[in-house]
Amino acid sequence: MVELGKSKLEANERRRRVVFVLKILAYLILAFLREILDWEGDPLLLRFSSMMDALVFLLAGNILISLGRLFLVRFYLRKKKSESLHSNFVLGINHIANMLNVVFFLFAVMIFFQIKPMEFLGSIALVAAAIAILSKDYITNMFNGLIIMFSDQITLGDFIQIAEQKGIIQDITLLNVVLNNDDGDLVLIPNSLILSSQVVNHSRQSVRRLTFEFEMSNRPSLNVDRTEEKLRHTLKPFHQEIKANGLNLKVLDIRKDTVKLKLQIQLNTPSKLAEKKIRRLVNQTLIDLEHEAG
Numbered sequence: 163m164v165e166l167g168k169s170k171l172e173a174n175e176r177r178r179r180v181v182f183v184l185k186i187l188a189y190l191i192l193a194f195l196r197e198i199l200d201w202e203g204d205p206l207l208l209r210f211s212s213m214m215d216a217l218v219f220l221l222a223g224n225i226l227i228s229l230g231r232l233f234l235v236r237f238y239l240r241k242k243k244s245e246s247l248h249s250n251f252v253l254g255i256n257h258i259a260n261m262l263n264v265v266f267f268l269f270a271v272m273i274f275f276q277i278k279p280m281e282f283l284g285s286i287a288l289v290a291a292a293i294a295i296l297s298k299d300y301i302t303n304m305f306n307g308l309i310i311m312f313s314d315q316i317t318l319g320d321f322i323q324i325a326e327q328k329g330i331i332q333d334i335t336l337l338n339v340v341l342n343n344d345d346g347d348l349v350l351i352p353n354s355l356i357l358s359s360q361v362v363n364h365s366r367q368s369v370r371r372l373t374f375e376f377e378m379s380n381r382p383s384l385n386v387d388r389t390e391e392k393l394r395h396t397l398k399p400f401h402q403e404i405k406a407n408g409l410n411l412k413v414l415d416i417r418k419d420t421v422k423l424k425l426q427i428q429l430n431t432p433s434k435l436a437e438k439k440i441r442r443l444v445n446q447t448l449i450d451l452e453h454e455a456g
Contacts (some may be wrong), residue, residue, distance in 0.1 A: 175235065175252070182228045189221040215273035223266030231259045253334055254311030271440070292412055299354075300337075304352035307336040316356075320365040344438060374425040374442060375414070376448055384421060386411060389451060393425065396447045401438045403429055 196218060201211045272279050311334055316322055320331050322341070327349050329341030339356055341349040343414055362368065378384060390411040397404060408428030414423040427440065 189225055192218050212274050212276055216270040219273055220266055221271035227259050227262045231255050232335050250311045254308055257336055303353050304336040306443040308355050310353055310356055316363055320363055324359055370429040372427040377420040377422050380419055380421050386393055400440055403431050405430055
């Protein structure tokens with residue numbers, strides 16, 4: 163999953179380089195036309211003068227942003243001494259570049275309508291401050307998203323757990339992290355929750371584990387060793403997917419009517435299909451054991 167994500171990012175990077183060259187050519191053509199044509203003397207050209215100025219400004223800003231973006235990506239790769247792209251870093255750079263492009267676009271619109279940018283910004287300063295106060299949670303979430311993107315703790319393709327939610331990271335945006343869970347549903351986790359909650363990154367663990375926490379009736383016939391042996395026998399068809407002696411059952415809490423237990427299974431394979439089958443079999447076995455006791 164991660165490799166696919168990286169291949170896609172690398173393809174996008176190659177496409178961006180081609181677009182960057184085309185933007186430079188377009189800028190040179192517009193700048194050349196701006197110099198050789200008599201924009202002030204020709205009434206027809208005079209109508210398009212502000213539009214030409216806006217396009218030249220927009221392209222110049224876009225080229226500078228693209229150049230800075232390419233430089234940062236190459237600097238990152240050289241620093242890491244790797245030719246593979248770190249998905250989060252590229253996502254963060256892309257989002258910052260997009261925000262700067264929006265700023266240049268707004269200035270280009272002002273130039274087109276012959277509005278002085280500094281006077282306009284001064285006139286809407288109070289309105290902008292009020293909007294910033296009202297949307298502070300939104301802005302905080304955006305900054306949290308950038309923090310996640312520039313960290314290497316989680317990345318695209320990682321299998322993570324946040325509270326009760328588990329899944330593979332499909333995307334990281336300025337507002338949330340998009341997970342694809344075992345049921346194929348897309349779950350949106352706010353960036354603020356990612357930074358304020360305990361996150362388990364199963365993809366960074368050297369051992370792949372399945373964990374089950376459950377309760378059983380506190381009855382005289384309950385025997386932890388026999389329950390563990392029953393689970394081992396049930397999972398024999400998956401002996402190739404499960405590590406030798408990779409099943410462990412322990413007691414977490416003993417109450418008056420119930421006993422809370424925790425089952426951990428260490429896997430040899432990252433196969434999601436095998437994991438799904440093992441989960442279903444374990445859950446059904448635990449249900450059967452509880453029914454037999456009842």
